[in-house]
Amino acid sequence: MSEAVMNLRSRGGRRATSWILAAIGLAIIIVAPLIGLYPVFLMKLMCFALFACAFNLMLGYVGLLSFGHAAFFGMGAYVAGHAVKVWGVTTVLGIFGGAVVAGIMGLVFGAIAIRQKGIYFAMITLALAQMVYFFCLQAPFTHGEDGIQGIPRGTILGLVDLRNSLAMYYFVAAIFLAGFLVVYRTIHSPFGQTLKGIRENEARMVSLGYPVARFKVLAFTISATLTGLAGATKAIVFQTATLTDVHWHMSGEVVLMTLIGGMGTIFGPVVGAGIIITLQNYLATMGSWVTVVMGTIFVICVLTFRRGVVGEILARLK
Amino acid sequence: MRLTKLALATTALVGLATGAAQAEISDGVIKIGVLNDRSGLYADLSGEGSVVAARMAVEDFGGDLQVEILSADHQNKPDVGSSIARQWIDQDGVDLIIDVPTSSVALAVQQVTSDTDTAFISSGAATTALTNDQCAPTFVHWTYDTYALSVGTGKAVVEQGGDSWFFLTADYAFGHQLEADTKRVVEENGGQVVGQVRHPLSTTDFSSFLLQAQSSGAKVIGLANAGGDTTNAIKQANSFGIVQGGQQLAALLGFITDVHALGLDVAQGLTLTTGFYWDRTDESREFSERFGERMNGQMPTMVHAGVYSAVAHYLKAAAEIDDDGGKAVVDQMKTVPVNDFFAENGEIRADGRMIHDMYLVQVKTPEESEKPWDYYNILATIPAAEAFQPLEQSTCSLVTN
Numbered sequence: 001m002s003e004a005v006m007n008l009r010s011r012g013g014r015r016a017t018s019w020i021l022a023a024i025g026l027a028i029i030i031v032a033p034l035i036g037l038y039p040v041f042l043m044k045l046m047c048f049a050l051f052a053c054a055f056n057l058m059l060g061y062v063g064l065l066s067f068g069h070a071a072f073f074g075m076g077a078y079v080a081g082h083a084v085k086v087w088g089v090t091t092v093l094g095i096f097g098g099a100v101v102a103g104i105m106g107l108v109f110g111a112i113a114i115r116q117k118g119i120y121f122a123m124i125t126l127a128l129a130q131m132v133y134f135f136c137l138q139a140p141f142t143h144g145e146d147g148i149q150g151i152p153r154g155t156i157l158g159l160v161d162l163r164n165s166l167a168m169y170y171f172v173a174a175i176f177l178a179g180f181l182v183v184y185r186t187i188h189s190p191f192g193q194t195l196k197g198i199r200e201n202e203a204r205m206v207s208l209g210y211p212v213a214r215f216k217v218l219a220f221t222i223s224a225t226l227t228g229l230a231g232a233t234k235a236i237v238f239q240t241a242t243l244t245d246v247h248w249h250m251s252g253e254v255v256l257m258t259l260i261g262g263m264g265t266i267f268g269p270v271v272g273a274g275i276i277i278t279l280q281n282y283l284a285t286m287g288s289w290v291t292v293v294m295g296t297i298f299v300i301c302v303l304t305f306r307r308g309v310v311g312e313i314l315a316r317l318k
Numbered sequence: 319m320r321l322t323k324l325a326l327a328t329t330a331l332v333g334l335a336t337g338a339a340q341a342e343i344s345d346g347v348i349k350i351g352v353l354n355d356r357s358g359l360y361a362d363l364s365g366e367g368s369v370v371a372a373r374m375a376v377e378d379f380g381g382d383l384q385v386e387i388l389s390a391d392h393q394n395k396p397d398v399g400s401s402i403a404r405q406w407i408d409q410d411g412v413d414l415i416i417d418v419p420t421s422s423v424a425l426a427v428q429q430v431t432s433d434t435d436t437a438f439i440s441s442g443a444a445t446t447a448l449t450n451d452q453c454a455p456t457f458v459h460w461t462y463d464t465y466a467l468s469v470g471t472g473k474a475v476v477e478q479g480g481d482s483w484f485f486l487t488a489d490y491a492f493g494h495q496l497e498a499d500t501k502r503v504v505e506e507n508g509g510q511v512v513g514q515v516r517h518p519l520s521t522t523d524f525s526s527f528l529l530q531a532q533s534s535g536a537k538v539i540g541l542a543n544a545g546g547d548t549t550n551a552i553k554q555a556n557s558f559g560i561v562q563g564g565q566q567l568a569a570l571l572g573f574i575t576d577v578h579a580l581g582l583d584v585a586q587g588l589t590l591t592t593g594f595y596w597d598r599t600d601e602s603r604e605f606s607e608r609f610g611e612r613m614n615g616q617m618p619t620m621v622h623a624g625v626y627s628a629v630a631h632y633l634k635a636a637a638e639i640d641d642d643g644g645k646a647v648v649d650q651m652k653t654v655p656v657n658d659f660f661a662e663n664g665e666i667r668a669d670g671r672m673i674h675d676m677y678l679v680q681v682k683t684p685e686e687s688e689k690p691w692d693y694y695n696i697l698a699t700i701p702a703a704e705a706f707q708p709l710e711q712s713t714c715s716l717v718t719n
Contacts, residue, residue: 038409040401137489137518145490145519146422147396150429165408240426242397 021267029173039169040237045277046176047234052257052269053183054226059255060264061187062219063199067122067251068109068129069227072102074246075132076228081148081241082141091154091162095175095232102228103221105132110220114213126248133246147242151235168237175233179226184266186222195219256294260301262308271309343642344411347384350376350629351412353402353427354419354442356391359520359546362575364419364442367622370612372416374605375629383637388412392423394519399423403430413437413642414632417625419545421445421492425452432456437644439632441624444544444571445495446707449669453714456644457670458651461624462593464496465707467570470591470678470700472503475538475568483568484536485514486527486551488543496542496570512536521547524554532560544571549579556584573619577693582684585693589680594620594660595694598677601659617691627660628672664702669714676705 029046033039051073058064080098083089089097113124136142143149153162162168186192197205198212206212235241244250253276261272276294283290305312352372354364369389376385388410392399399418406412407430415431418424419442431438432454440448441461449459483504487493493516501511513534515527528551531539539560541548548569555567569576572590596606596617605626609618618626635650636642648670656664661674679694687693709717 038405040404040408044401145488146425149396149400149422149426238397238401239429240397240400242395244395244397 026177029177033166033169039165041277041281043169043172043237044234045274046172047230047237048254048257048277049270049273050176050179050233051227051230052254052261052273053180053266054223054230055254056258056263056265056269057183057186057219057223057226059258060268061192061195061199062216064114064117064216064220065122065255066113066125066220066223067248067255068125068127068132069224069254070246070248070250071109071129071132072106072224072227073231073234073250073254074136074241074243075105076102076231077235077241077245078136078142078148079228080232081151081235084154084236085148085151086141090157091236092156094154095229095236098232098235099225099229102231103225106221106224106227107217109224110217114216114220126251129246129248129251133243133248136243136246142241142243145243147240148235149240151239151241153236153239162236172233172237175229179229180270182222182226186219187266191215191218256298258308260298260308262311262314265308265310265314268308268310275309342640343383343636344413347386347411348414348633348636348642349386349388349406349410349412350414350416350632351403351406351410352387352389352417352625353392353399353406353415353423354389354417355394356389358394360394360419360442360544362579363545363573363619364417364621367609367613367616367618368417368441368625370609371618371622371626372629374608374612375626376633379630379633381633381637383633385633392418392420394420394423396422396426400426400430403427407431407434407436413636413644414439414629414647416440416628416632417442417621419443419621421447421495422490424448425491428452428454428457431644435644437632437642437647439628441628442621444492446499447491447495449671449707450713453669453712453716455670455716456648458628458648458666458672459670460628460672461620462571462591462676463671463706464492464499466593466676466700466705467496467591468500468503469705470676471568471570471589472500472540473507474589474678474697475566476504476507476509480538480566480568481509482536483509483511483538483540484531484534485511485540485542486524486531487514487516488547489516489518492544493542497540500540500542500570517543517547519547522550524551525558527551528555528558528560532558532563532565536565538566538568540568540570542570545573545576548572549576552580552584552588573621574617574691574693575619577681578616578691582682582687582693585681586683587681589678589697590694591700592620592677592679592694593674594618594623595677595679595696596623597692597694598696599659605659615690623660627656627658630658631656667709669709669712669717671706671709671712673702673706675702676700 032042055069058066076098079101080094083097084094109128113121137144155161160167194215257272257276258269260275262268307315352369354368355361356365372387390402403415414437416439418427418440421443424440424443437456439458439460444464446463446465485497487497515530517527541551569588577585596602606617636647639650652666664672664674666672677696678698679696
């Protein structure tokens with residue numbers, strides 16, 4: 001009896017803490033550009049945070065390391081860029097299109113890759129992503145090395161001019177929050193519980209009668225769609241879509257972000273993206289030393305706090 | 319109604335504010351951002367040397383103008399380049415972006431600088447698109463372009479009997495443009511192009527491309543690439559015995575640092591077009607020796623010399639009109655001819671192209687070379703009027719309107 005009350009109380013307490021945290025997070029997002037932080041930097045950060053959250057859905061909650069997420073990120077960017085620039089569709093529709101195409105790719109890739117686990121899964125996703133990379137290198141609409149440049153930012157429904165950095169910022173913030181909520185809802189739904197079950201003990205889930213493969217493909221598709229959404233948004237923010245977005249370095253970077261932030265935690269990827277993007281930004285003047293510094297940080301992270309920043313904090317609080 | 323009033327009032331205010339800001343140097347400092355490749359295949363021909371050249375230009379200018387120099391590595395990626403440019407302009411108040419080799423990056427930067435009225439002078443980029451379809455009133459193309467290269471080398475090689483060509487082309491804006499321009503020159507002079515193959519930027523293994531070139535039977539293999547790609551291709555062609563087999567290599571864009579990297583044994587006899595050779599006049603020698611003192615004896619490439627010349631000309635113009643608005647300074651620069659060790663009576667045209675004499679050079683044999691960096695024999699001077707695309711042919715909106 002008393003245990004149940006304790007449980008209830010702590011659950012209520014945790015919910016209150018979540019609400020407070022969410023409110024603080026929202027306040028930070030709203031205020032950040034107004035207190036002098038550079039909006040373009042913040043937008044980049046949010047795009048990568050969303051990317052990392054989507055990736056974390058696979059790595060942290062299904063336990064599958066995809067090494068090919070750059071394919072979805074880059075393809076989302078290319079599709080949005082091409083649609084907005086060449087076909088002249090509206091910005092919102094272009095971003096939506098980027099996400100949908102990435103989602104369809106995710107469905108196909110997922111159906112092929114989830115037959116394997118562990119390193120084989122990672123290798124298959126990497127192989128598929130490399131195929132996408134070479135497609136992007138050669139396809140005429142991506143303009144190879146040059147990339148798609150000068151993508152117009154356009155307007156939201158003809159009302160808000162996105163060339164204004166602040167308007168663009170709040171637009172990106174809305175997309176980020178929407179994407180983040182989708183991830184949050186996915187994790188905290190029965191569907192998410194099932195995914196965690198698969199991560200912990202797949203054989204048992206199969207024996208309980210869950211169609212494990214279907215769950216995995218669906219999770220992969222959601223993850224790919226959100227990744228495409230992040231890529232498409234980034235293309236509109238920077239007005240370019242280039243090979244950098246589809247290169248396997250990008251797949252590696254998102255793994256790094258998720259691990260440093262804390263995989264399998266909801267805020268971890270956001271924090272990880274924040275750390276990596278900030279480092280890249282402020283160390284940019286050091287040239288090739290950036291990669292050395294990042295490598296060192298990664299090694300320290302793996303050796304000393306394996307759960308990642310957020311994971312470690314949560315573990316201490318328990 | 320009230321909204322309209324408010325909007326009008328705001329516009330007026332903004333107009334006033336910009337009006338007041340005009341004709342003075344923002345925050346009292348001219349900030350110059352040297353944006354180039356500092357770690358990759360174009361780092362030798364631009365990189366730190368361009369920063370040194372810009373610094374020398376600022377020191378030599380003296381005066382009471384306060385000038386600051388920033389530098390960054392764009393890693394030859396258009397997205398990295400444009401986001402650095404944007405950040406420099408938005409946050410650091412950079413007034414001039416200079417150098418920017420790698421045409422794809424330069425085109426991306428061009429969009430940012432023309433949107434924000436920031437001056438942009440390219441010394442390192444080659445594509446003529448910068449002064450044609452994608453020209454801007456804030457832009458000057460200083461040192462060379464694909465048209466000038468093709469006129470020099472393409473014509474010279476065909477006249478020497480190299481009338482069938484095969485292109486080995488870097489697969490991005492610059493390579494495509496250089497290939498197209500050279501093809502035109504070759505065909506105009508009675509030669510023919512038998513084929514081409516495109517390789518990715520920063521390729522390390524050219525063997526399959528070289529074999530295709532070898533089996534094409536063309537007399538000349540035109541290398542429409544640059545920097546590390548050119549030196550790699552030449553070295554590997556050497557080990558395939560392509561030149562010994564009777565085919566000639568034409569490096570359409572070669573820098574003195576490439577020749578240095580190859581060594582005269584391999585590079586001897588190559589015909590190149592360049593905008594600058596350090597050992598040409600007393601003035602160029604004087605500059606190059608000072609440059610060499612700061613660069614461990616390395617002599618400047620045409621890109622380095624162009625950066626010095628461009629920064630010096632920019633500072634003069636900015637001081638003259640006491641303004642650092644992009645279009646304002648570039649307009650002023652266009653009114654004054656360029657006269658220094660780099661260019662004699664150079665002129666910046668309406669489309670942003672700085673025209674000056676170019677030189678057709680041949681790489682010396684090891685026996686001919688008497689001192690370090692003594693690499694070129696100047697075969698011919700291509701006068702400015704012939705070296706660059708005629709203004710009438712420019713598709714730049716600043717000219718056609």
